[in-house]
Amino acid sequence: MAWSPAGIPANVGTRAAFSLSDVEASDYPRCPANVGIKARGGWLEHSPSQEPFDDLLIARIKEVVLAIVQGRGSDADGGLARAHATHEGRHPLVREFLDTAALNYLEFLESRESQVGPLTYIDYSHRRDLAPEVSLKLWAPVYQTQDGSREVHRLRYNEARAEAGHWSTGAAWVVNRQVHAVTVVEFGLGSGSEAVLQDCAEPEAVRTSMDTTLVPDLRALYVANHRVPGSHCVGCKAVSHCPDLIQMDLFDGAVDDTPWVRSLSEADLSRYRTCPATALAKSLHLPTQVAFPESMARGVRIHRWIADRHAGTLPCADALLVDGTGFEEDAPYLDAHAANCDRGVSTTLSLEETLVGWDAHMADVIFMKPDEVLLRDGVLVLREIKTSESAAALEADVAWAQFADVTAWWLSVLVGGLTAHFGATDAVLELEVLTPVGGAVHQLTTHQDEARFQVAGWRLDTPAHWLADRGFLPNPGPQCPRCEFLRWCKEGQATVD
Numbered sequence: 001m002a003w004s005p006a007g008i009p010a011n012v013g014t015r016a017a018f019s020l021s022d023v024e025a026s027d028y029p030r031c032p033a034n035v036g037i038k039a040r041g042g043w044l045e046h047s048p049s050q051e052p053f054d055d056l057l058i059a060r061i062k063e064v065v066l067a068i069v070q071g072r073g074s075d076a077d078g079g080l081a082r083a084h085a086t087h088e089g090r091h092p093l094v095r096e097f098l099d100t101a102a103l104n105y106l107e108f109l110e111s112r113e114s115q116v117g118p119l120t121y122i123d124y125s126h127r128r129d130l131a132p133e134v135s136l137k138l139w140a141p142v143y144q145t146q147d148g149s150r151e152v153h154r155l156r157y158n159e160a161r162a163e164a165g166h167w168s169t170g171a172a173w174v175v176n177r178q179v180h181a182v183t184v185v186e187f188g189l190g191s192g193s194e195a196v197l198q199d200c201a202e203p204e205a206v207r208t209s210m211d212t213t214l215v216p217d218l219r220a221l222y223v224a225n226h227r228v229p230g231s232h233c234v235g236c237k238a239v240s241h242c243p244d245l246i247q248m249d250l251f252d253g254a255v256d257d258t259p260w261v262r263s264l265s266e267a268d269l270s271r272y273r274t275c276p277a278t279a280l281a282k283s284l285h286l287p288t289q290v291a292f293p294e295s296m297a298r299g300v301r302i303h304r305w306i307a308d309r310h311a312g313t314l315p316c317a318d319a320l321l322v323d324g325t326g327f328e329e330d331a332p333y334l335d336a337h338a339a340n341c342d343r344g345v346s347t348t349l350s351l352e353e354t355l356v357g358w359d360a361h362m363a364d365v366i367f368m369k370p371d372e373v374l375l376r377d378g379v380l381v382l383r384e385i386k387t388s389e390s391a392a393a394l395e396a397d398v399a400w401a402q403f404a405d406v407t408a409w410w411l412s413v414l415v416g417g418l419t420a421h422f423g424a425t426d427a428v429l430e431l432e433v434l435t436p437v438g439g440a441v442h443q444l445t446t447h448q449d450e451a452r453f454q455v456a457g458w459r460l461d462t463p464a465h466w467l468a469d470r471g472f473l474p475n476p477g478p479q480c481p482r483c484e485f486l487r488w489c490k491e492g493q494a495t496v497d
Contacts (some may be wrong), residue, residue: 003040005033006225008238012040016222017127017135020170023218032224034236047237048363051260057094057284058139060087061155061189062124064102065141068109069121078106091472093281096488097157101189105155108187108194112151116183119143119151128174130215134222138174149181149200158287160186160193166214168197172206173214182206190287229356233365234263239358246357248366248417251459256362257468264466265367266409272469273405273462274479275492280472281485288484299387301325302333302434303371306385307352310372316341333387336439340432346374346381349422357417362467368413373422380424382410385432393433394440400454403431408458411444411451419446 004012016039022030036042053059063086071079083102087095113119126138143151152171164184172182184198198206227244239245239261256262263283272279292300302325309319316338324331350373357366374381386393386403393399400407410429419427429451431442444451480492 003036003223003225005037005238006227007243008033008241010037010042010044010238012037012042015133016040017137018218019137019139020167023170023214023221024166028230029228031228031230031232032221033227033238034232035221036225037237042237044238044241046240048240049260050235060098061101064098065105065124068102068106072106072109080106091280092474092490093277093286093485093488096490097190097286104189104192107192117146119145126174136170136174138171140171142175149183150175152182152184154184154186156186156188157285158188158190160188160195162195164197166217169206169209169214172198172201173210176203176206178203233356234261239365240360246355246417246421248357248359249361250359250366250412250416251362251463253361254467256364257470261363261365263365263367266406269409269462269466270405272466275475276469276472277474277489278483278485281488286485286488289487290482290484298330301327302330302387303385305334306337310343310348310351332436333434336434340439340441346376349373349375370410375424378424380419380422380427381430382414382427383430383432384410385434387434389436391435391437394435394438396442399431399433399442405458405462407431408454411446411455414446415455
C-alpha cells in the first residue's frame with residue numbers, strides 16, 4: 001500500500017530519501033508526516049512559500065567551508081577573505097558568527113591535518129541507497145586521507161557533543177561505500193570545540209551498527225504517517241493543510257511582509273521589542289553565552305512545581321506539606337500560590353503544553369505555551385503565572401501595567417482562535433502574581449472594553465513593527481551587557497566598552 005500522510009492531501013513520490021537528521025533521536029520528536037512528505041518530494045496545492053534554501057544559515061555555512069577549502073592552500077589568509085565575501089551582505093550578527101566560524105574551521109582543519117595528514121575535500125552533499133526505494137542523505141563536508149580513509153565533519157553551531165548516535169552511524173555508512181574506513185568528527189563552529197564520534201570505523205563494523213540501531217528506527221519512520229505539531233511546522237510543506245494546527249487570526253487579518261513562513265511566539269515579540277537583532281539571532285539559533293539570571297531560574301522552578309502538582313490530584317496546599325522545589329527562597333512564592341489555588345470546579349484542558357497554531361492571513365506558525373488552560377462553568381480560562389519580588393504587583397492596575405505585553409498577547413490569542421478551538425464562546429485571562437508576601441489573581445474577560453482597547457493598541461506597536469521589519473537591526477542600549485548574543489553584536493559591544 002502506498003504511503004500517504006494521515007489527513008493531509010499531499011502528492012508524494014514512490015522513492016524516499018531521508019536526511020540523517022530525520023532519523024536521529026531527539027528530545028523534540030519530529031513529525032512523521034512532515035518527514036515522509038519531505039523525503040518523498042511531496043507537494044500540495046496552495047502551499048505557502050518557504051524561505052529559500054540558499055538563504056538558510058546551513059547553506060551559508062557550506063559556502064564558508066568551500067571558501068576555506070579553496071583558499072587555504074593558495075591564499076595568504078587561508079581563505080578567510082573568500083569566506084567573508086560569501087556573506088558580506090548578510091545581517092551584521094550573521095556576518096560576525098560566520099567570520100568566527102570560518103576562522104575556527106580553518107584552525108580545525110589545520111589541527112586535523114597535523115594528526116592524520118593531508119585531507120582532500122570530496123563533497124558536501126552525499127546520498128546512498130539503502131534499498132531500491134529508500135536512501136539516506138548526508139549534508140556535511142567529507143574528506144579523504146592519503147591512506148584512502150574518509151573523514152566526515154559534523155558541524156554544530158556552538159559546542160561539539162561527544163555522544164555518537166544515529167547521525168554518526170549513518171554518515172559513516174553513507175560515505176564508506178563498503179570500501180573506506182571512516183572517521184566522524186563533530187566540530188563546534190562558534191566555540192572551536194571538537195569530539196571524535198567514530199574513529200577509523202571499518203565498513204563491516206559500520207554495517208553491523210546500522211543493522212542493529214538505525215535501520216529498525218528507519219523502518220518504523222518509513223511507514224509512520226501520523227502528525228506531531230512542533231517547531232518543524234515552520235518548514236513543513238503541509239503547514240496550511242494540517243488538521244492538528246489551531247486555526248488563528250492573531251492580528252485581525254494583518255499580513256506579514258516577509259514572503260515566507262515564519263514562527264511567532266510571545267517570547268519572540270518580547271525579544272523584538274527590546275532589540276530586533278536578538279529576535280533574529282534567536283530564530284537562527286546563534287550560539288549564546290549568558291546564563292539565566294536567578295530570578296528567571298526561580299520562575300522556571302516555581303512554574304514546574306505548580307504544573308507538576310496540577311497534573312495530579314493532591315491540592316497544592318497539601319502538596320506543600322510534602323515537598324517544595326528544593327530551594328528555600330522559593331517557599332514564599334509557593335505559599336502565595338497555594339493560598340489562592342482552588343481547582344475544584346475547573347477542568348484542565350492544557351498544562352504547560354506548547355500549542356501550535358496556523359495564521360492563514362499572516363501565513364505564519366504561532367507557538368503558544370500558556371501556563372494552564374481551564375474550563376470553568378463553560379468559560380475558557382487561561383492562567384498566566386508571574387513571579388515578582390515587588391508586592392506592588394498585587395494591585396491590579398500595577399500588575400496589568402507591569403505585564404501589559406504578555407497580557408495583550410494572551411488576550412489576542414484567546415480572541416484570535418484559542419477560545420473557539422476549545423469549543424467555548426467566552427474566555428477570561430487570569431494573571432496570577434506571586435510575591436514573597438502573598439499572591440493575587442487578576443481577571444480580565446475578552447469582551448471587556450479594557451481588554452479590547454489594550455489589544456488594539458498593542459497590535460499597532462510591537463506586532464506591527466515585527467510584521468513590517470525586514471532588517472532586524474540592533475537597538476543598542478542599557479540591555480546590551482545582559483544580552484546573550486552580545487558576542488556577535490559590534491553595536492552592543494560598543495555600549496559596554
